[in-house]
Amino acid sequence: MPKASAPPSSVVSPAPALPETYEAAMTELEQLVARLESGELPLDQLMGGYQRGAALLQFCRDKLQAVEGQIKVLDEGTLKPWAAT
Numbered sequence: 906m907p908k909a910s911a912p913p914s915s916v917v918s919p920a921p922a923l924p925e926t927y928e929a930a931m932t933e934l935e936q937l938v939a940r941l942e943s944g945e946l947p948l949d950q951l952m953g954g955y956q957r958g959a960a961l962l963q964f965c966r967d968k969l970q971a972v973e974g975q976i977k978v979l980d981e982g983t984l985k986p987w988a989a990t
Contacts, residue, residue: 923960927968934961 924930940946941954 920960921957923964927965930961930964930968934958934965937961 924933937954937958941951941958946954
């Protein structure tokens with residue numbers, strides 16, 4: 906009797922690690938957008954690129970929020986937290 910083969914497992918590769926800096930993330934995001942806009946990527950790569958772009962965008966937003974909370978302005982000789990308007 907032939908052995909039944911196990912159903913193929915869908916192998917999901919882990920998402921690449923996010924860059925360490927805001928600048929590196931922005932560079933990668935700009936390159937990714939250019940590739941997506943070129944119209945030359947197959948559909949499966951478009952979807953992966955979109956997901957990577959969304960992760961990079963969130964990373965950049967988080968970095969900007971963290972920096973925004975650390976910025977101080979001088980107001981009449983006193984350092985106060987900066988408030989975005």
